[in-house]
Amino acid sequence: MNDKIEQLLIRGVVEINIKADLEKKLRFGKKLRIKLGIDPTGSDLHLGHLVALRKLAEFQKLGHQVVLLFGTFTGKIGDPTGKDKMRQPLTDAEINKNMQSYLEQAGKVLDISKTEVVKNGDWLAKMNFEDILKLAGSFTVSQMIQRDMFQERLKNNRDINMVEFFYPLMQGYDSVAIKADVELGGTDQLFNLMAGRKIQEAYGMTPQNIMTMSILEGTSGVEKMSKSLDNYIGVMESSKQIFGKTMSIPDHLMSKYFELLTDLSRHDIDQLLAGHPRDAKLQLAEEITTMLHDEKAAHKAREEFLNVFAQGGLPSDIAEMKLAQGEYPLLDLVIKSELCVSNSEARRKIGEGAVKIDDIKYNQLDEPILINDDPKVLQVGKRKFVKFVAE
C-alpha cells in the first residue's frame, strides 16, 4: 500500500502543492475527492490525455473518489490558456456530443461506473450578480495579471478581454462546488489550479492540493502531443495504427512513454531499455495497444508489424483495386492507386525509387505494367500497398 502511495506521488508528476500535506492525507487513509476539469471543446482523446486519466485511475484503485468535471459552462466561453485569441464558443449540442465521446474514451483507463461526472453549468449558470461579485472579490487585478499568459499578452500589446479573467474564477469556484481535495492538471494549468486554492480559502474551505502532470511529447519527438500537430496516437485508432505509430516514436522518448503509459516498474523499464531498442519498442507498442484494445489485438498487431516491416513480408489486408486488363504506364497506376496525395507526389515517389511492383523497384514514369488475372502489388514507401487485378 505504501509503495502505491509513493508511486502515486511520483510517477508522471511534475509538482505537488503541497506534497507533504497530500502525502499525510493519503497515509492517514482519508478518502479524497480528486478533480479533473475537462473543457469539452474537443472530443478526440490521444495518449497525451491519458497521462492524467491514468493518474486518476491510480487514485480510484486506492479507493478515492474521482470527479470528472465538464466545463459545460466555461466551454461556452472558451479557455484562453495558451491561446492568443479567445476560442469560439460551443453550442450545447456540440458540448453534449463531446462529453459522451470523452467518457467512452476515458473508459479505456478509468472505471466510469465509480466516477462522479458533473457539469459546471449546473452551478455557474445559477449564480447571480451578487454571487459573482463575491467570487471576483477573492482576486485583485494584480494577482490576476500575474498569470504568465496575461503578462505575455500585455508585453506583446495584445489585449485581454475582461471575460478571460473569469476563467480562473470559474475554474476555482468549481473546486468549491465539488469540494475537491486534489486537482490534477497540466503544468500549463498551474495558474487556474492555484486559483482553486485561493477561492476555496475565500469560501472558508481547506485549499485543495494540486498535482501537475508531465506533458507527453508526440510521435515526432519534440512538441507536445496534439491533434493539430498531427503527432498524436488516438485512443480510438485501430490496434494496427496504434502499434505502428508507437513503433515510429524516437528511441529517446521510450523511457517517458513507458513511465507515463504503462504499469511496468522502473526496474523492468530499465532492463528493457538496456536491451535492443527495437525489442523495447515492440514491448512498449504491445503494452499501449493492450491498454487501448486487448492482448489479443495487441499480439496480432505485433505479428503483422513484424511480418511487414521486419521480415519484408506483405500485410494481410491489402486493398484490392480492379482495372480493365491491359498495359498501364507506372505513373498512371500510382495515381489510380490513390496512395499519393497528388500527381506531383506520385512523380516524386517514382523518382525517389520509393515505388515497387511485386517487390521490384521501378523509377521510370512510363514503365509499362501489365495488369491481368495475376494480381500485381504496388507499394509506395514502406507502408502503403494496393493490389491490382484485371476486372
Next chain:
Amino acid sequence: MNDKIEQLLIRGVVEINIKADLEKKLRFGKKLRIKLGIDPTGSDLHLGHLVALRKLAEFQKLGHQVVLLFGTFTGKIGDPTGKDKMRQPLTDAEINKNMQSYLEQAGKVLDISKTEVVKNGDWLAKMNFEDILKLAGSFTVSQMIQRDMFQERLKNNRDINMVEFFYPLMQGYDSVAIKADVELGGTDQLFNLMAGRKIQEAYGMTPQNIMTMSILEGTSGVEKMSKSLDNYIGVMESSKQIFGKTMSIPDHLMSKYFELLTDLSRHDIDQLLAGHPRDAKLQLAEEITTMLHDEKAAHKAREEFLNVFAQGGLPSDIAEMKLAQGEYPLLDLVIKSELCVSNSEARRKIGEGAVKIDDIKYNQLDEPILINDDPKVLQVGKRKFVKFVAE
C-alpha cells in the same frame, strides 16, 4: 427656445461628448431621456449636488424626461471613484432612507412628479452569469486599466480589487436598461460615463451623450464643496445659515456661484459684479436662500444679516441664560456662556479683544461684571451672543 438650448449646452457645462450630436437632437425637438446616477451612500445634499440637479431641471423645463437612477445595487459594493479604498457596503434600510431623503431635497429644484425614479437593483440583481459575461465582454483589460484612478493606484503599488472593475460595467449597463440619451455627471465620473457609451453600443444602442458639469468649490474657496471638509452649504439648512454661509464665500467665487446656482443672465451677473462686492454677495445670498426656502425667508435672512453684521445691531433671537444675581469675573461668564469650545479659547478670545459686554470691549480676565435684572449681552467674535439675566 433657441436661447434656452444654448444655455443648456453651455451654462455650468465642462464638456459634452458629442456636443454637435446632442445639439442636433435638441434642435430637432426629440424628447430625450436624461440620466443622473446617484450612489445612495449619503443623504445630505449641498449646493455642490445642485449643479447637476439644476441642469436636469433645465432639461425638464424643455420637456425632456429626467431619470434619477439610484445605485441601490452598486451602493452595496461602493463606487471606488477617487477613493484609495473600497467603501463599506450599505444595508437595504440605509439605502432606502437615503433615497427618500435625497428625493425630498432634490425636490427643491426638480419637479419630482415629472421625474422617473428607478433603482438599478431592479435589473442588475436579476442578471445571471451569462448576462454578466456578455457585459464584461464589452471591455478589454487595457481599456479598463486606462481609468485614471486605476493608473494612479497601480503606480503607487496599491492594488485594485476585481470587484472595482465592475463599477463602470454596472453604471454603463444602467444606461442600457434605462435607454439613456444623455447622462450627466461630474468630471471625475468621465470614465464611467464613457463606459455607458461603449456598453450601449455593445448592446446595439445609440450611445448616449455625456455632459460633465463644473465642480463647485466650497465656502472656504479652494476645495470642492464637501461634507467631510465642512465647507458646504446644506440644502436643508435654515435660511439664516444659508444666507450667512453664502455671505462668507470669497469674492472670487461669486461669479461661479451666480452662474451655477441662479437663473440670472450673464449680463445681469456681470453688472452686479461690476458694483460693490458686498451688494453682489447680498444678492447672491438672497437668490440661493430663495431657491432653498422662499422669497420671504430670504428677505428676512437678509434683514437679519444686515442688522447684525452691517449695522452692528443685535440679532433678534439671542439665547438667554439665567444666573444668580451678583458679580462674576469676565472669564467665568465667557466659560458659562459656552460660546467658546474650551477654557483656553475663552482666555484667548478675551486676550485678543474679541469679547464685548453690551458692545464694550473688555480684555481683563478678572474684570468684574455685575449680573442683575438689567440684561447684559455678551458677544464673542462677530456672530456669537448670549444674554445674561439674574434669576
